Amino acid sequence: MSARSYAKSNEALQRALKTIPLGSQTFSKSHQQFPQGAAPLFLDRGRGGRVWDIDGHEYVDLICGLLPVLLGYQDKDVDEAIIAQLGKGISFSLSTTLEFKLSEMLVDLIPCAEMVRYGKNGTDATSGAVRLARGFTGKDHIIALGYHGWQDWYIGATIKNLGIPKSTCALTTKVAYNDLDALRAEFKKFEGDVAAVIMEPMNTTDPQEGYLEAVKAMAHENGALLIFDEVITGFRFANGGAQVLFGVTPDLAAFGKAMGNGMPISALVGRADVMSLMDRIFYSSTFGGEALSLAASIAVIEKMQREPVVETLWKTGSWLAEETLKKIAEAGLAQNITLCGKAPWKILQFADHAHGSKEAIKTLFLKEMLAGGVLLAGSHNICYAHTKADMDHVLKAYTDALAVVKAALEKPGLDERLGIPPIHPVFSVR
Ligand SMILES: Cc1ncc(COP(=O)(O)O)c(C=O)c1O
Numbered sequence: 138m139s140a141r142s143y144a145k146s147n148e149a150l151q152r153a154l155k156t157i158p159l160g161s162q163t164f165s166k167s168h169q170q171f172p173q174g175a176a177p178l179f180l181d182r183g184r185g186g187r188v189w190d191i192d193g194h195e196y197v198d199l200i201c202g203l204l205p206v207l208l209g210y211q212d213k214d215v216d217e218a219i220i221a222q223l224g225k226g227i228s229f230s231l232s233t234t235l236e237f238k239l240s241e242m243l244v245d246l247i248p249c250a251e252m253v254r255y256g257k258n259g260t261d262a263t264s265g266a267v268r269l270a271r272g273f274t275g276k277d278h279i280i281a282l283g284y285h286g287w288q289d290w291y292i293g294a295t296i297k298n299l300g301i302p303k304s305t306c307a308l309t310t311k312v313a314y315n316d317l318d319a320l321r322a323e324f325k326k327f328e329g330d331v332a333a334v335i336m337e338p339m340n341t342t343d344p345q346e347g348y349l350e351a352v353k354a355m356a357h358e359n360g361a362l363l364i365f366d367e368v369i370t371g372f373r374f375a376n377g378g379a380q381v382l383f384g385v386t387p388d389l390a391a392f393g394k395a396m397g398n399g400m401p402i403s404a405l406v407g408r409a410d411v412m413s414l415m416d417r418i419f420y421s422s423t424f425g426g427e428a429l430s431l432a433a434s435i436a437v438i439e440k441m442q443r444e445p446v447v448e449t450l451w452k453t454g455s456w457l458a459e460e461t462l463k464k465i466a467e468a469g470l471a472q473n474i475t476l477c478g479k480a481p482w483k484i485l486q487f488a489d490h491a492h493g494s495k496e497a498i499k500t501l502f503l504k505e506m507l508a509g510g511v512l513l514a515g516s517h518n519i520c521y522a523h524t525k526a527d528m529d530h531v532l533k534a535y536t537d538a539l540a541v542v543k544a545a546l547e548k549p550g551l552d553e554r555l556g557i558p559p560i561h562p563v564f565s566v567r
Contacts (some may be wrong), residue, residue, distance in 0.1 A: 141508055145192045146178040164563045165203055170514060172504040173557040177512070183210030186523035188512060196512035197527045197534075201520045204369055204482070207395035207450075208440060209522020215398045218436035219429050228427050235431035242438050243406055247377045248386045249365070250406035254415055255425050259368035259393030260286025262403040263335065265420045266389045267291075270333035270362045272418040273411050278327040279309040280320065283337030284566040285366050285391075295564050315345050320352060324359045331356075333389075335364040338379035340567045341477040341484050349385040362411065368393040368403070373450060373481045376441050398437045402430035446521045447481070454480030454519040457528050461517075461535050468539035473498055473546075476517070483517040484567065493551025496559035498542060501551070503560070505541045509534030 150168055153160040160178070161167035168178050177190035186209055188198045198206070208215060222235075240253035256262045263285040271277060285291040292298060293306035310327075312319040314336070324331055334356045338349060356363045364387055370379035371392035380386055389407030396402055405420075406412075440446060458476050465474050473495070478484040487495035487502075499515070506513045511534040545551050552559060 141192070141194055143175065143177055143190075143192055146176070146190060147174060149179045149191060163203065165514060170560060170563070172500050172507070172560065175504045175557065176507050185209045185211070186520050186527045194510065196507070196510050197523070197530050199511060199513045199517050199519075199531065201518040202399055203394070204373070204518050205394045205397065205399045206518075206520050207372060208398045208437065208446065209520045210399075212398055212440075212522070214440050215400075215433050215436045218432045219400070222429050222432035225428070227429055228424060232426055233428050233431070235428055235435065236426050239431050239435050239438075242435065243392075243404060246438065247371075247390065247392070247406055248380050249388065249390050249408065251409035252412035252415075253404050253406045254412070254420060255431070256393075256403040256405065256422070257401045257424055257427075257430075258286065259366075259391060259403050260288050261422070262368070262391035262393055262405040263364075263366055264288040264290060265405045266364045266391050266407070267333060267335065268418050268420065269389065269405070269407075269411060269414055270335075270364060272414050274332045274360060274362065276330045276332040276361070277308055278330045279332060280323050280327075280334045280361075281309055281311050281336070282314050282334070283340060283366055285335055285337075286368075295566070297564055314340075314342055315348055317348065317351055317355070320355060324355060324361075329360075331359055331361040333362045333364050335366055338365045338367065338370055338383060338385070338387075339374075339479065340369070341486070343479075344383060349383050353385060353387065362388040364388065364407075365390040367391060369482060372396055372437070372441065373447070374479060376438075376447055396437060397430050397433045400430040400433040401427075402434050444521075449521050450481035450519045452480075453523050453528060454483060454517060457517055457519070457531060458483045460528075460532050464532065464535050464539055468543045470539060470543060470546075474502070474539075474542075478516070481519050485513075485515050485517075490546050490551075492546045492549045494559060496561055497552040497555050498546070500555060500557065500559045501545055502538055502542050504557075505538030506534050509537050511535075 150160050159167045179191045180188050181191050182189050188196050243253050244250045267279055267290050289301045289305045290309055293301040294309040294311050298306050312323050353363045367378040367390050372395040375381040391405055393403035465471055473488050473490050475486045476483045487499045489495045511531050
């Protein structure tokens with residue numbers, strides 16, 4: 138694969154690091170998560186399903202902003218809605234009617250949604266849900282299954298818990314997905330004190346038959362609430378989220394990412410009797426009703442109802458998953474590279490090879506995909522604007538990248554030969 142120069146990205150990183158710790162606002166977008174010196178680190182613009190970096194290279198984007206870009210960059214309908222609202226104002230001194238226009242749409246769309254409050258990041262919605270569940274049940278302990286954002290109540294249960302009081306860390310514990318025995322044991326261990334089970338309804342693995350129903354029943358038997366974290370699955374697995382796809386309605390749910398096609402907006406939705414307690418807990422912020430994001434979200438949902446957005450994500454994602462799996466098998470790498478999850482968000486998993494660690498395999502693979510013009514971080518984040526030509530481009534890049542990985546694994550010591558440090562995940566939650 139021809140070497141690309143990332144000179145401007147690398148220079149920009151050095152400049153950014155002088156005034157910005159990590160050089161980025163997001164771990165997953167930072168230099169730590171890409172092949173060192175062999176990756177774009179700063180983007181200039183995007184259109185449809187493609188982006189351009191500051192060195193001028195074009196990519197089919199399979200990161201899509203870490204999943205907010207649902208319709209595509211510069212979506213005409215959403216951008217027009219933002220521009221129209223910009224002509225009126227952004228943040229006002231009182232509420233706007235956009236707030237209930239959107240909440241009415243969410244209530245129509247999402248089974249558990251009887252009432253709605255907004256936030257800016259997914260973390261706002263998950264953290265609000267947890268506080269609400271504690272307020273409603275009068276209990277403290279939280280059982281978590283997945284990734285739920287950067288706040289103390291969740292991060293305290295991970296290895297990235299520096300700066301979080303020990304007493305807070307102890308209040309959240311994690312159990313494995315699809316493991317009802319483990320969940321039962323956790324309820325026993327914290328008997329009478331579990332406020333909620335918060336879970337991604339699905340990430341890498343399909344729920345076993347009856348699993349989500351059983352989690353809900355167990356939560357309720359123990360006087361706890363069930364919270365679905367639909368920050369990724371919402372507006373992606375189905376218009377109303379994974380709760381529509383799987384037919385299980387939680388008490389509360391958190392939405393974010395895709396609902397604004399890139400604008401910062403999230404929503405905490407749920408049962409009216411629980412949500413009503415919002416008047417008594419404290420969930421209040423300056424930008425909760427910021428109007429550009431509300432206008433964008435209304436435009437996103439209207440478009441999703443008018444056009445086959447989710448259907449297209451499934452179709453495009455399925456095609457790409459099937460074709461890439463064939464290429465992986467043809468390269469003899471099926472033991473080392475696999476895809477899991479649902480078609481609109483397929484997650485790549487890497488396994489060690491006798492001649493190289495999974496981290497080294499992933500690093501080399503990403504490096505080659507980037508060189509082939511595909512911006513990829515570890516999952517197929519499909520957007521509505523991805524075209525057949527985009528997908529053909531991705532497949533060609535896969536073919537070339539897999540050939541390089543295959544050749545590299547023919548002799549021992551890939552980690553030493555890689556020439557750059559293998560990428561390690563921030564922490565493993567999926
Ligand atoms: C499932 C899930 N929940 C919550 C969050 C937190 O969202 P945010 O980063 O917008 O705060 C994320 C972010 O990646 C997520 O994937």
